[in-house]
Amino acid sequence: MHKVLNNKLAIFLFVFPGILLFALTFLAPIILSGYYSFRDTLAPGTNSTFIGLGNYTELLFHDSRFWLSLRNAVLLGLGFIIIQHPIAIFFAVMLDRIGGKAEKWFRTIFFIPSVISVVVISKMWLSLLDPTFGVFNKLLDSVGLGALKHAWLGDSSTALVSMLVILIWAGFGWGLLFYYAGVKGIPEDLYEAASLDGASGFKLHLRITVPLLMPVITVQITLAMITALKQMEMVFLTTNGGPGDSTQFLAVYLYNKAFSASQYGYANAISILFIAVCLLFTYLSNKLTRSDATEY
């Protein structure tokens, strides 16, 4: 075995397929994207002209829709981190405490939204929030709050908030699963020792659960930001960025520019900035949440 690993040809043979795959499916598209982002073109294969940084200056300095979609993505990411994750951690701990059959049962219930097709979920929320026959408005009516009835996704003043609630709800199962696995990995005797020392309730979790979950939290924050930036399917299927541009997200905007507006070069410039923003957020979230590995 040792001999084989010293053989340069063997190393090459083992590593090359992986590198080739990576280059073809990951590097090449990015390089091509970079190439097209400097050109004005309708689609690959059509006539194109080199326009230098034209697409980028237009995007960064004249395109308010780009900044709006970026802002919405950041808001969604913060929504994940500030609203979804604490709730997910809370339920992960509760699930762990509850034990027995109830634990399995609730675990399944919480995860159901994550296994249902995005299309189904989108249609379901469109129906739930429909101003005419939606259950949500009917509920408001039945408890005497009829005055609050609304076209939740169809009105630019409430569309973004509704969209964020849906997305936070839909991603909850995954968030919970990660934290639940993290909580399960914390040895029980740590809690017992802390209890003996007099810690209890919330303090117990603040001092033991949260620090020991830190590596999971770090990964989750990074994933949350990237998920928010990549948000596409649900928005596309429910509002398609509208009404107006109130629920415009970066990936949807990119898609519409490439396929509806046939501004392929411009869309590629968006995609390059998109990669840059994703890398920046990954770097920042790693930096901000970095802590020495906690050991037990």
Added chain:
Amino acid sequence: MNKGLLSGRNALLAGALAATAVLSACGNDNSSNQAASEGNNTPAAGGDQVTLRVFSNLPDRKSGQGLAEQMVIDNYTKENPNVKIELETLAEEPFKNKLKAYMASNEPIDVTMVHGGAELNTLVQAGYVKELDPAEYAGEEFSFLPGVYTSFTFNDKLYGLPRNSDYEVIYYNKRLFEENNIKVPTTYAELIEAGKQFRAKGIEPMSINGKDLWSFGAFFQDLVIRVGGDQNLMLDAVAKKKDFTTDDTFKKAAELLGEARDSGLFQASYMTSDYGASQNLFTQERAAMWYMGSWEAGMATNENLPQTFRDNVAVLKFPVVEGGKGKDTDLLAWNGGGYSLVNSSKHPEEAKKFFDYLMSANQWAKSVWDIGAAVPAQTYQLNGNESSLQKELTEVLTGATSTAGSLGLDYGTPKFKDDAQNLFGKFFAGGSTTEQLLSDLQSAAASQ
């Protein structure tokens, strides 16, 4: 452009009348189709086995235009046993997007559905679709109405053939109007008033596919035509020959558009309703009207829809505007959908044969009319079994005194279409005023 379609209508009428006699001799069964088409196609016996790929935007194969398309495909494969047709269908918006993905990867589709105007222009510029020779399609075998190639012609070259005469109408539910004692509107003020009355009774007045955005553009163009009485005004503005901000007609039309928005004419969920959702609302009799095109003639014969709805669906011309110069016979009509041959086809000859067969008057045009799914772009034969909806739609077309030739949104580049659609979306979401809408439209036209 207008003249072309005008004479087209005469041809249509003449064709319709004359052909009734011809057809009565032929009958309507499949054997007549076969007999007629065998003369036009080279015999297929002994030919190599070929699989043709066809891409279409008609996923419903059991009713409407999807059924018509399927009938033609079945006829063709029956007559040409060596040809297998591999069909791929997607709903409207996903279809458009996937077609562009196919274009980008030069996917070897043989025949594809295309949308004339801006959409097709992109395919043409990418060299994805084949140029056609108009002379080949001039004869009686095809009987295209004059002037129908406009949206398929770029730099005087033809790249596709239209399948329908498309025009915007208002479908309405007679029962809902009668039971609620509301006057069927003939003027815009009456339309707005009817909207208020329906809303007061808890019925959605008019359904529209706001999420798809393009209907707003058509509605605006209809208003421009009614206010100014000029079919070319909107197209000229898109082509930068007129200005959206300085012409009073646009100002008035935008104000009327705002009235529709503010008076609650459209269903409460109009900004999140896509095509299917807006149609469901109307066909389930929860909305009194539906702003849509003539291609929905098949609703009256679609057995999946409630009988009460099918008995009560009728057509209304876009109402006149008080003080406007336009008449209710000025029709927002164009040729939107059609078919093209794809350059990267692996079986160009077989593909052309099928394409010609599909477009011959006794195939697509006949099938689509016979089942009442749409109004063809070719002279068609009345078969005596037309639904009242079809007859009303025919009357709207044959009674038109002028036609637009193109949808304003499709008249510019795809970028203009996307920008303009989003501007209408912004306007309808309450994010802009009439002045802003017009100045934004002007910038969109200028920067396309």
